[in-house]
Amino acid sequence: MKLKAGLLALFFIFGILENVFSNSKNENQIQKNQKTITPEFFYNEENSFYQEVAIFKKAFPSVDFRIDYDEEIDDFLLVVTSYRKENVYYWAKGLYLPKSELKNKEKYSIVFERYNEEVLNPEKMTDEMIASIRKFSSKENRTSKIASKFLFNGIFDAWTRRSTESHLLRNRFLGKWQSVHEMLVPHLDEIERQIYELAKSDPEVATFVQNLASADSYSWREIRDSGARSFHSYGTAVDILPYGWTKKITYWGFEKGEGNEDWMLIPIEKRWAPPKKVIDIFMSEGFYWGGYWALWDNMHFDYRPDFILFGKTKK
Numbered sequence: 444m445k446l447k448a449g450l451l452a453l454f455f456i457f458g459i460l461e462n463v464f465s466n467s468k469n470e471n472q473i474q475k476n477q478k479t480i481t482p483e484f485f486y487n488e489e490n491s492f493y494q495e496v497a498i499f500k501k502a503f504p505s506v507d508f509r510i511d512y513d514e515e516i517d518d519f520l521l522v523v524t525s526y527r528k529e530n531v532y533y534w535a536k537g538l539y540l541p542k543s544e545l546k547n548k549e550k551y552s553i554v555f556e557r558y559n560e561e562v563l564n565p566e567k568m569t570d571e572m573i574a575s576i577r578k579f580s581s582k583e584n585r586t587s588k589i590a591s592k593f594l595f596n597g598i599f600d601a602w603t604r605r606s607t608e609s610h611l612l613r614n615r616f617l618g619k620w621q622s623v624h625e626m627l628v629p630h631l632d633e634i635e636r637q638i639y640e641l642a643k644s645d646p647e648v649a650t651f652v653q654n655l656a657s658a659d660s661y662s663w664r665e666i667r668d669s670g671a672r673s674f675h676s677y678g679t680a681v682d683i684l685p686y687g688w689t690k691k692i693t694y695w696g697f698e699k700g701e702g703n704e705d706w707m708l709i710p711i712e713k714r715w716a717p718p719k720k721v722i723d724i725f726m727s728e729g730f731y732w733g734g735y736w737a738l739w740d741n742m743h744f745d746y747r748p749d750f751i752l753f754g755k756t757k758k
């Protein structure tokens with residue numbers, strides 16, 4: 444046992460050293476990648492286990508995260524206990540995979556993708572970036588990886604439809620009913636409180652509230668590969684839609700579906716979006732806005748307090 448503890452201590456020291464080096468590597472990589480968007484641009488693999496675990500602990504205080512080490516496989520383990528169920532994940536350089544998925548490592552991208560908190564402006568995009576986004580969003584693109592979400596199956600106790608639905612609550616949010624994961628409800632209450640308060644003095648926010656048509660969350664989708672699940676099937680994503688949204692430009696996929704291959708060039712001011720102050724309130728309660736993705740989804744918010752904290756460490 445002593446040997447194991449000593450080894451762990453040694454790994455911690457190496458971990459800290461690795462942090463220092465990988466951080467500087469990180470910055471180089473980000474700077475280099477800002478010129479062109481490639482799959483590597485989104486899936487930066489230079490992340491550190493220790494920083495990440497600290498982020499998870501802070502982001503999900505009701506969940507227990509314990510560190511361990513598997514000598515045989517030579518990898519760190521994260522033991523996640525949530526809703527009295529224990530799940531073990533292999534770090535796998537940021538993939539957080541159950542043992543059974545280690546053999547499929549190359550299929551997945553890391554949990555903390557490159558962070559962005561700005562709408563990608565078409566006016567500032569190079570031809571290479573446009574070509575890269577076009578390729579990334581094409582059906583023929585078989586090279587892109589699936590975001591590893593196994594960790595969230597443990598955090599939200601959402602491995603199966605039955606366990607997922609056992610955590611859903613009917614919630615009234617900004618005057619609309621939604622079916623949402625129980626972990627989100629206190630945060631949605633706080634978002635609502637702040638939006639209503641702001642609407643008293645801010646006409647733009649007041650109009651946004653008046654024009655809100657729906658705020659749906661849970662939607663189960665049977666997907667063969669659980670790694671490709673949308674957070675809607677966890678009840679941890681919310682879509683905010685205004686009345687008449689079918690006539691507005693809200694989501695890149697609808698535009699492409701209509702045959703607009705140049706959907707990424709649609710000027711920002713022509714896309715519907717919630718007021719910036721509303722987006723900021725969501726972000727402050729752990730909801731990441733889909734409008735910041737290169738493949739923008741302006742109605743969408745993911746409950747990812749870990750990802751937003753990760754973004755703060757990169758500033």
Ligand SMILES: [Zn+2]
Binds near residue numbers: 681742744
């Ligand atoms: Zn959505």
